[in-house]
Amino acid sequence: MNGPEHYRAAERLLIESRDILRPNDEGPCEADRTIAEAQVHATLALAAATGAAPAETAPAAVYVYRAAWGMTPLGTYTNAEAARKHCEADVLNHDADAGGGTFEWFGDESEPDDPSELLIQKNGAESTTDYTVTRIEVAAEYDPEADA
Structure with missing residues (x-):
């Protein structure tokens, strides 16, 4: 029917x-x-x-966040906040001059796949740290056309 x-x-x-x-x-x-x-x-x-037949839907995009110091990866996390905390802890452990400063993350909100960079403000001066957090999309399957 x-x-x-x-x-x-x-x-x-x-x-x-x-x-x-x-x-x-x-x-x-x-x-x-x-x-x-x-x-x-x-x-x-x-x-x-x-038309209540089950429709084919594309899977939702999944992202991870890579914490890094320069080209050295520190860790990969399911949320940006955890990756930022890792970077902040690492800079405090490895840079004696960072103590007493405040952290600020700089990035372009309109470009979420661009890295955010950790800046330190201390004694009225702002300095870069080479610590970054980058959002990375995780693919559900291999796409040969993406390599072309």
Whole structure:
């Protein structure tokens, strides 16, 4: 059956259920079964009308965030905040001059795949650190055309 046929069947069954009397309200009777069957047909008609067939959807993009010092990767994380914390801890552990400064991340919000760079502000001066966090898209499958 297609959508319009299910709709007509639902209408017919509802009309038939009006003609069936329920004796003494003693539990389910033929009218109840007929109404339930009509509901099924109405649901199928609605599904057909709205195109409720499962549609192919592209998988959502998945990203990871790489913390790095220059060309040296420090770690890969599922969120940017964790990658930033790693960079900040690493600069404090390896740069005695960084203590007492405040950290600021510099990056272009309109270009989320461009690296964000860690800057240190200390004694009114701002300096670069070579620490970066880069968003990387994780592919679900190999795309040979991407290499072409």
